[in-house]
Amino acid sequence: MQNRDHLVLVGPMGSGKSTLGRALAARLQRPFVDVDARIEAEAGCSIAALFESEGETGFRAREARVLAAVLAEPAAVVATGGGAVLAQANRAAMRDAGIVVYLQVDAATQLARLQHDSTRPLLQAPDRAQRLSRLQAQREPLYRATAHLLFDASSLAPEAAAATLAGQL
Ligand code: S3P
Secondary structure, three states: OOOOOEEEEEOOOOOOHHHHHHHHHHHHOOOEEEHHHHHHHHHOOOHHHHHHHHHHHHHHHHHHHHHHHHHOOOOOEEEOOOOHHHOHHHHHHHHHOEEEEEEEOOHHHHHHHHOOOOOOHHHOOOOHHHHHHHHHHHHHHHHHHHOOEEEEOOOOOHHHHHHHHHHHO
């Protein structure tokens, strides 16, 4: 049985789910859980290493399992990975678990944040901008379908974004 009072952040890589999530959790005096970090802690290796050893399919299975476990824990601010919305079961579980916020980000801000990233396997290609825009085209409808609330944090620092978002909850 999952807890229904979570605040779940969905959105693409570089939208600020982890940074904003941490600031929001502090403001709301709630625990903060980062699903990617939980997956890495449980596996004892990085997400990049998991993609290497198990492929994206193996990673997605872990992601679904860890997400379900996190949603069964006491109410928290939960930052998900950008691809968590791909599975229908994940989408249903998140919507059921409380309020889901889609963190939007404009393409330029997103690319600037991810320009030098070496941790995200789906971005290790010469043309990051094209990869990001292809992923966004595929996932945007899923983010929208999962979320109860849309919030664009592109131009705000984490503290300001957390304060503004907290006011909308
Ligand atoms: C992914 C996003 C990453 C991480 C993994 C796959 C994706 O999380 O889960 O690299 O499919 O978009 P962030 O959105 O926190 O970067």
